[in-house]
Amino acid sequence: MTEDLMTIREMCETYDVTPRTLRFYEAKELLFPIREGQKRLFTKSDRARLKLILRGKRFGFSLEEIRQLLDLYHVGDQQLTQISRTYEIACERLEDMEARREELTQAIDDLKEQLRWGEKVIASMKQDKKAAE
Amino acid sequence: MTEDLMTIREMCETYDVTPRTLRFYEAKELLFPIREGQKRLFTKSDRARLKLILRGKRFGFSLEEIRQLLDLYHVGDQQLTQISRTYEIACERLEDMEARREELTQAIDDLKEQLRWGEKVIASMKQDKKAAE
DNA sequence: CGTTCACATTACGTGAACGTCATCTACGTG
DNA sequence: CACGTAGATGACGTTCACGTAATGTGAACG
Numbered sequence: 001m002t003e004d005l006m007t008i009r010e011m012c013e014t015y016d017v018t019p020r021t022l023r024f025y026e027a028k029e030l031l032f033p034i035r036e037g038q039k040r041l042f043t044k045s046d047r048a049r050l051k052l053i054l055r056g057k058r059f060g061f062s063l064e065e066i067r068q069l070l071d072l073y074h075v076g077d078q079q080l081t082q083i084s085r086t087y088e089i090a091c092e093r094l095e096d097m098e099a100r101r102e103e104l105t106q107a108i109d110d111l112k113e114q115l116r117w118g119e120k121v122i123a124s125m126k127q128d129k130k131a132a133e
Numbered sequence: 134m135t136e137d138l139m140t141i142r143e144m145c146e147t148y149d150v151t152p153r154t155l156r157f158y159e160a161k162e163l164l165f166p167i168r169e170g171q172k173r174l175f176t177k178s179d180r181a182r183l184k185l186i187l188r189g190k191r192f193g194f195s196l197e198e199i200r201q202l203l204d205l206y207h208v209g210d211q212q213l214t215q216i217s218r219t220y221e222i223a224c225e226r227l228e229d230m231e232a233r234r235e236e237l238t239q240a241i242d243d244l245k246e247q248l249r250w251g252e253k254v255i256a257s258m259k260q261d262k263k264a265a266e
Numbered sequence: 267c268g269t270t271c272a273c274a275t276t277a278c279g280t281g282a283a284c285g286t287c288a289t290c291t292a293c294g295t296g
Numbered sequence: 297c298a299c300g301t302a303g304a305t306g307a308c309g310t311t312c313a314c315g316t317a318a319t320g321t322g323a324a325c326g
Contacts, residue, residue, distance in 0.1 A: 008303070019303080024284060037292075038304060055240060058233070060193025063283075073247060080258045087251045090244065097241050100191070104234050107188060111227050114206060118220045125213045141273070152273080157314060170322075171274055196313075267326105274321070285310070291303085 005034075005041040015050055025053065030067055048073075059100070069093060138167075138174040148183055158186065163200050181206075192233070202226060 008019050025031045026040070031049055033040040042050075049070055056066040072090045141152050158164045159173070164182055166173035175183075182203055189199040205223045 018285080020284065020286085023304085028283095039292090040303080055236065058193055059237065059240075060191060072244075080255065080262065083251065083255055083258070087248070087255060090248055090251065094241065094244050094248065097237065097244065101234060101237050101241065103188065104192065104230065104237060107192075108227065108230050108234065111205075111223065111230065115220070115223055115227065118216065118223065122213065122216055122220060125216070129213065151315080153314065153316085156274090161313095172322095173273085270325080271323090272321100273323105275319085276317105277319105278315105278317085280313100280315070282312085283310100285308105287308085288306090290305075293301085293303105295299085295301105296297105 004044055006047070008033075008040050008042070011042050011047075011050070014047075015054065017050075017054075022050075025050070025063075028063055028067065030063060030070060137177050139180070141166075141173050141175070144175050144180070144183070147180075148187065150183075150187075155183075158183070158196075161196055161200065163196060163203060 006014070008022055011017070011022055012019055022031065022033075022040075022042075026033060030053055031042070031046045033042045033046055035041070052070060052073065053063075053066050056069060057063075061069070068089070072086055072093070078086075139147070141155055144150070144155055145152055155164065155166075155173075155175075159166060163186055164175070164179045166175045166179055168174070185203060185206065186196075186199050189202060190196075194202070201222070205219055205226070211219075
């Protein structure tokens with residue numbers, strides 16, 4: 001069944017994207033499906049990458065930023081200096097993400113506060129309505 | 134000094150955006166600066182909104198989505214049903230954000246894992262290098 | 267009074283991220 | 297073999313979020 005290779009259609013259904021999107025990501029070198037004849041076949045690696053792409057998008061990263069992030073996960077047989085550089089970038093990214101989570105937590109707290117206020121407003125309005133009857 | 138009103142230039146410097154951006158946000162009804170003659174003057178409320186806009190952007194919300202979120206903070210003298218509806222939407226948004234934070238936490242953990250792996254690779258490569266000397 | 271700012275409006279331009287359409291190919295099926 | 301189906305390849309179109317002139321205006325300054 002899951003022969004480790006998926007057609008473009010299967011990918012689309014699994015991850016809820018269009019063929020156009022997958023071809024676009026390939027053109028941008030975010031995915032590297034292998035070819036059988038002229039058809040694309042997506043590997044396990046492509047699927048892992050796609051998940052990261054979609055996740056990145058949800059957090060407002062551009063495809064170019066995502067591409068760089070993906071490189072952090074690929075780490076082929078490069079030079080030590082290259083890997084070290086990649087490692088540094090990854091550390092910075094990690095800090096970014098942690099800062100982001102802080103901010104998100106802040107935003108959540110703010111909204112919660114706002115909701116408590118909203119509850120009070122609603123409650124008092126219900127009171128007024130009753131009193132008016 | 135901070136007379137509660139800021140010119141467009143002051144806003145730009147404070148929040149690191151261009152005049153174009155602020156006018157654009159006004160056109161999109163995200164900000165509502167008052168007018169003195171034909172000049173715009175941004176209020177405390179506009180500044181609070183702008184902060185939320187910029188924050189929303191960092192999390193990948195579209196301006197339209199942000200506009201809806203901003204409405205949650207404005208809550209004028211509406212009907213009870215309106216406020217209740219707004220309240221419900223806010224609750225849903227809150228759940229979205231909490232889910233997002235979960236996902237972000239997952240992403241952070243993934244990247245940390247990857248970094249540990251990177252450290253090992255670097256260490257072993259340094260060993261190889263030494264051995265080759 | 268002319269000029270320089272600071273800000274305004276109007277309008278066309280741009281890059282990112284796809285959507286859409288036309289056309290082509292390869293493959294299995296009745 | 298005709299035909300439908302799945303996928304491929306351009307190429308142009310679209311939306312969003314502004315950028316970038318071009319031009320106008322009102323207050324201030326030498």
